[in-house]
Every structure is written in structure tokens, then in C-alpha cells.
Amino acid sequence: MLQFAFKLVGALALVVLATALPVAPEAVAAGITSDYTKIRLEACKQIAAADTEEGTFGGAWQCAGYKGLPVYVAEGDLRMFVSFGPTAEDEPAAGQTLPNFNTVNETLEWRLRDGVPFATILRWFPSVDDSGKTGSVLIVTQLLPGGGTCQIARVDAQxxxxxxxxxxxxxDSMAGSFDCSNPPVIIGAPGILY
Structure with a gap:
């Protein structure tokens, strides 16, 4: 009888644990897909010229993203800034970058829910030291025009x-509900993002 009671308590504990865990990623990802575009500055419209006096502002461009959605790319003090949407320059993402000198990859992943973009993932290459060695960081940006387009997560890809x-x-789990007044969350092993 005691053995049966332990089995019953164990089974009940598993049921409670299973209901307390978040939904499996496959269930959350239902209806979520990816599409890809390229960021090639030579094919983008330059919207601000480089600052020749101070030399710290390298210019700004507007590129076409998923289904023509505007992608704002700027360079200042050897750091990149990337934002999205019709008012991309005014979104929090337009002022976010990594602390180290950096560049961005040209391939941009768009996360889509039923064909509608809600987030992007872009690989950034921050400098690691004076030797020219670079790291690799994936930056997730949520797309919420009107002040909610900002970096929400960073993952050290190395x-x-x-x-x-x-x-x-x-x-898939954070975009749409992230408060842009918070810094991006470091996901996984921090690596160079400590």
C-alpha cells in the first residue's frame, strides 16, 4: 500500500510539473517562419552623408527589407546602428549598438508570424582586441513601430x-512584450557579452 502511495504521489508530481512548464517550443512556433533579406549599403539609399569635420559619423542609409519594410542602417564612431519600420530613425533600435567597434553581416533574418514580421535576427561582428580579431553576436530586435522597435536579446554565437x-x-517568446526601457537580455553563455 505504501509503495502505491509513493507511485501516486510521484505521478501527481509529474502532472503538476508538466502543467507548470512552458509550452513546448514547437507549439509556440506554430505559424512562425523565417525569411531572409540582404543589407547591401551600395544598393541602399543614402539618407545622411558622413560627417567630414569630426569624422565620427559615417553616414546613414535606408534599405529595403522584407516586402519593402524600411531598414535603417547608420555608422558612427566605427559602430553600427540598425532599426526598422516607417519611422526607423526615431525608434530605440536606431540608438543601440554594441560597446566595441563593430560591423554587421549582410544577411538579415525576419521572424514571421502568419507572414507578418515581428522580429529580426542579425549577426554583428564586434572587435575583441587591437589585433583585428572579431567576435560574433546575434542580436534580436522586436518590431513594434511607435517606440517599441528595440534590441531585446543578444547571443554570443561563439x-x-x-x-x-x-x-x-x-x-518567438519575447518579441511583442519586451519593454524597450530595459537593456537587451543576454541569452545562453555570455562569452564576450559579460
Whole structure:
């Protein structure tokens, strides 16, 4: 009888634990897909010229993203800034970058829910030291025009074997509800993002 009671308590504990866990990623990702565009500054419209006097502002461009959605790219003090949407320059993302000198990859992943973009994932290459060595960081940005387009998560792609999976999970679970007054969340092993 005592053995039966332990089995019953164990079974009940499993039921409680199963209901307390979040929904499986596959269930959350239902209806979520990815599409890809390129950021090629030579094909984008330059909207601000480089500052020749101070030399710290390298210019700004407007590129076409998923289905023509505007992508704002700027360079200042050897750091990149990327934002999205019709008022991309005014969104919080337009002022966010990594602390180290950096560049961005040209491939931009758009996370889509039923064909509507809600987040992006872009690989950034921050400098690691004076030797020219760079790191690799995936930055997830939520797309909420009107002040809610901001970086929500960062994943060190060299410190995490499953960096792409982690970035997609962050996009799918955090985008749309992230408060842009908070700093982006570091996901996985921090690596150079400590």
C-alpha cells in the first residue's frame, strides 16, 4: 500500500510539473517562419552623408527589407546602428549598438508570424582586441513601430553552439512584450557579452 502511495504521489508530481512548464517550443512556433533579406549599403539609399569635420559619423542609409519594410542602417564612431519600420530613425533600435567597434553581416533574418514580421535576427561582428580579431553576436530586435522597435536579446554565437536556435527562441517568446526601457537580455553563455 505504501509503495502505491509513493507511485501516486510521484505521478501527481509529474502532472503538476508538466502543467507548470512552458509550452513546448514547437507549439509556440506554430505559424512562425523565417525569411531572409540582404543589407547591401551600395544598393541602399543614402539618407545622411558622413560627417567630414569630426569624422565620427559615417553616414546613414535606408534599405529595403522584407516586402519593402524600411531598414535603417547608420555608422558612427566605427559602430553600427540598425532599426526598422516607417519611422526607423526615431525608434530605440536606431540608438543601440554594441560597446566595441563593430560591423554587421549582410544577411538579415525576419521572424514571421502568419507572414507578418515581428522580429529580426542579425549577426554583428564586434572587435575583441587591437589585433583585428572579431567576435560574433546575434542580436534580436522586436518590431513594434511607435517606440517599441528595440534590441531585446543578444547571443554570443561563439560561446553557444546553438546560437541560432537560442536567438529564434528569444524572438518567438519575447518579441511583442519586451519593454524597450530595459537593456537587451543576454541569452545562453555570455562569452564576450559579460
Amino acid at each position: 560561446a553557444n553552439k546553438n546560437a541560432n536556435v537560442l536567438a529564434r527562441q528569444a524572438a
